[in-house]
Amino acid sequence: SWLRLPPAALRVASLGFQNVAADAIWLLTIQYIGEHLASDWKMPELFRMVDTVVTLDPHFVEAYTLGALFMNYAGGNVAGAIALLERGARANPTRWELAHDLARTYYLDIKDYAKAVYWFEVTDRLPGRPHYVPRFIARLYAATGHRETALELWQAMRDSATSDWVREIAEREIGKLEATPEPPMHRKAR
Numbered sequence: 001s002w003l004r005l006p007p008a009a010l011r012v013a014s015l016g017f018q019n020v021a022a023d024a025i026w027l028l029t030i031q032y033i034g035e036h037l038a039s040d041w042k043m044p045e046l047f048r049m050v051d052t053v054v055t056l057d058p059h060f061v062e063a064y065t066l067g068a069l070f071m072n073y074a075g076g077n078v079a080g081a082i083a084l085l086e087r088g089a090r091a092n093p094t095r096w097e098l099a100h101d102l103a104r105t106y107y108l109d110i111k112d113y114a115k116a117v118y119w120f121e122v123t124d125r126l127p128g129r130p131h132y133v134p135r136f137i138a139r140l141y142a143a144t145g146h147r148e149t150a151l152e153l154w155q156a157m158r159d160s161a162t163s164d165w166v167r168e169i170a171e172r173e174i175g176k177l178e179a180t181p182e183p184p185m186h187r188k189a190r
Helices: 006-013 018-037 046-056 061-073 078-090 096-110 113-126 133-142 146-160 164-177
Strands: none
Touching: 018 046, 018 061, 018 164, 046 061, 046 096, 061 078, 061 164, 078 096, 096 113, 096 133, 096 146, 113 133, 113 146, 113 164, 146 164
């Protein structure tokens, strides 16, 4: 099918209507994600589909953020999610969402706190960033309460989600964190 064409060929074939083509492929991508979330949670074509969308429209921020989210949490491809978010951050240097998602991924999934702080600092300099970002930077520098910070990140993601899928992923991760006992040295005095 035409969806199997390389992104560069689709760019030419779209006859100057790359954004329209990107939107159409994004709708197919969302359908693909939904079908696999309802069945096997395996999404071998997800990276290729999202890559096609962002090649056609490099400023389609939601394709980067949601594509990375599902690559990471449904597809188990954290490296692919990081690469996609970094690509999006390069293409959209004034959008806070991409740097924020990189910070969250480095913090929660890779446990690379230095890179998490770096990306939170990038986020903090961008217009429209969430109000809580400076607090996370301070807490990460303090190097204590990582579980609590992770819970706050997932809760913020859940509370700002516009999709039931994203909200469900956040709820699942919150549940995992809440089920894991906090190490004694990190507990606050009660």
